[in-house]
Amino acid sequence: MNYITHLNGVFHRFEKDERLKPVHISLYMALFQLWNQQHFSCEFYIRREALMQISKIGSRTTFHKCIKQLSCWGYLKYHPSKRPYPGSKVEMISFQSSYLSNNGHDNTNSGLPSINVKPNKQQDVTRPPNEHEVMAFFKNCNSHFSEAENFYNYYQKTGWKTKNLKPIENWKQAATNWMCRAGKFKPSKDHNQDHLIIDNNKNYDRPL
Structure with a gap:
């Protein structure tokens, strides 16, 4: 996956989505960072405390509200769990193809860095x-x-x-x-x- 193309796509959607507030974008970027660390795996476990610290969200209520809204609005798929371990899971949605279709050409071979999902x-x-x-x-x-x-x-x-x-x-x-x-x-x-x-x-x- 080309992560720059993905970010271009998701920020293009951010620009047009009037429902979003800064807290949503902050939480999404925290999740993207974790997704990056997980080598862009299909789904991964999350820890609320860590995400709240990275995204600078001080309220548990705000966190749960925002992640559910991001899931409802099609930015990701949230699979909550009441068990503390291993915890809830998130499946990130790729915006790479939407960016390419909006721009009418393929940027994946234009020198932008790509990430292989399978880690060394x-x-x-x-x-x-x-x-x-x-x-x-x-x-x-x-x-x-x-x-x-x-x-x-x-x-x-x-x-x-x-x-x-x-x-x-x-x-x-x-x-x-x-x-x-x-x-x-x-x-x-x-x-x-x-x-x-x-x-x-x-x-x-x-x-x-």
């Missing part, structure tokens, strides 16, 4: 993850979401570096070690337990 696996583990990626990984490992929050918050403070101030080369391996230390790791079919260093001493003050 090596980049997936070497770059610092976002909170939603961490939550999904811990869920896949059958670990409690509180462990995911503790892991994410700890390494956010350290800048995703080891105690030797070296960047973490594989955050998924670091997360696996964290779960082992917490004594709550239940490996899935994708994990090889022979490569794990198991330590049941739970100490969040000690870097991995």
Whole structure:
């Protein structure tokens, strides 16, 4: 997907939609940022607290009203959930084709950067993850979401570096070690337990 073409399309629609207020656009851009971090996947989980902070929305009522309106008005598809984990889901709607049709030509080959929906696996583990990626990984490992929050918050403070101030080369391996230390790791079919260093001493003050 060409994200610049998409943004041109959605801003073109913003301009013509008199129902929108600044809070709607702010929330949409926060969702777009999260969608970008999720490599433009078909749907992804959201956390209200994080989105409210990014979009600068101070009221839960305003947040729920705006996201439901964006869904009703055709900017996205909102799938609310009453369960805190894994939470509600959002499916973003592409405006790339509408922009191309309105302009009468295809800009996808005009030098604009494109995004491949399928992420590179090596980049997936070497770059610092976002909170939603961490939550999904811990869920896949059958670990409690509180462990995911503790892991994410700890390494956010350290800048995703080891105690030797070296960047973490594989955050998924670091997360696996964290779960082992917490004594709550239940490996899935994708994990090889022979490569794990198991330590049941739970100490969040000690870097991995």
